[in-house]
Amino acid sequence: MRNLSIKGIQKQFFTPPDRQIIALDQIDLDVRGGEFISLIGPTGCGKTTLLRIIAGLEIPNSGEILLDGMPVDDLHRISTLVFQQYSLFPWCSVIENVMFPMEMKGIPKDERQNRAEEYIALVGLSGAEKAQPYELSGGMQQRVAIARALAHDPEVLLMDEPFGALDERTRHRLQNALLDIWKKKRKTIIFVTHNIDEAIYLADRIIVMTTEPGRIQEDVLVDLKRPRNRLDASFTELHLKVRNSLERTV
């Protein structure tokens, strides 16, 4: 599994009439293959922008994305992004949504179908294959979106506050499901959240970002065994540490 390097990424936006926002300023980040990274930071610090650059949806003003030191020419192929908003195609059923990325690769129909059923089972939605997106709750829609992202079979899975709109119980359940999947499928994951607890529960490392301009403030190692207990002293200690770091950003 290849290591991901984000090198010297700089991104500015121009908004009319002539304001210039430095959304990302000199972002350097090395991610081991298979590592689970959480990105945390105040609103507007450029988390979404950074994911969009890694996903190939946005072109940085300078800097590059490397895999094992080599530049990547087709980012859509090695990575995919689970959006914060519900992004299922409403004209497709659950299984058609999950088959979509495989259809894009030209995988034959039978194989697509079988593999899609596996991914749907992986996110715990077996039996809902024929359902339409509008019949599903928000949590179920995000599960399908994760299954669909996995069906793309990317090396790097980018997730932008995917559980942000969910209630706490659903959120905890999906966190555990995600960790299971990560263990089974061995992906590199970059997971954006504004929830400290979620970041500590999930990640190997937490990157704290600051705003205006968007920079990396601190790189916190989460050296806790999984499954993690939110009530452990070491967990709450880390919670305080990340919170202090975040408070210094504003």
Add this chain to the structure above:
Amino acid sequence: MSLNGRDSSYQSKSENGIPLHRIQGLILPLIFIVLWEILAIWVDNPALIPRLTAVLSVILHPFTELVGTGSLIWNTAVSLFRVMLGFAVAVVVCVPLGIFMGTSKFIHRLVNPLVELFRPLCPIAWIPFAMAVFKTTTVPQLFGIRYTDTILDSVQIGMVFIIFWGGLFPILLNTIHGVSGVRGLWIETAKVLGASKARMFWKVIIPAALPDIMTGLRVGLGISWMVIIAAEMLPGSDSGIGYLIMYSYELAEMQILVACMIVIGLMGFALNRGLQTVSNRVSSWKALER
């Protein structure tokens, strides 16, 4: 479903158990028919208000030669054929053009002024122009065939041209609207899932725009059906349901005239229903989306 179920429990039932709401919609039409018959008997002049029995007898014998202009069914078929051909041309031209205009700013800027120039012009205003230019040349004659001894000999280029104008704007504008309304989130989702340009077009743009395109087709077909009737009523026309209605007017054959009106209404209804059924199938997601 549960809503409907609750609804019907509020409906009173008539003596023999038929739910009242089933026949509710029939009450006013029945009253209308009865009043019409009373009026017809009272006026007692079939050249003014025909008896509905006479009208019904025309409709129930659709293959009978009428006043030397062909049967009811033949004239209906001619009108329908003209509409189908003109409408098909409108679809083939306007759906792709609308897709280009909806996806490319360049093409939109290029074509839109022309669209805005012609749009306020009622399609019926094109009829005299089309008759003057195309005369009575039929579609087979366009391909150098004098007679085919089929219904095609009654389909004039001018008629097809007018129908085309009738369908053009609803189809074009709704297609543009549908294509340019495809959400950026869907396009970006497809991109990060590895969609190429071509696949993006067929698997995202088209299905997302299809409900609007279908609306355009439905409105366009409705207008086409109205325009063909108007075109056939003008001098120079020799067949079609619009021609039959005008001819029966000249001969004061009111029972044929009213029968034609009923057929025109029913055909318009059926055409709309047909497309509505197809449309519902591809648009259900849009109605139910939260």
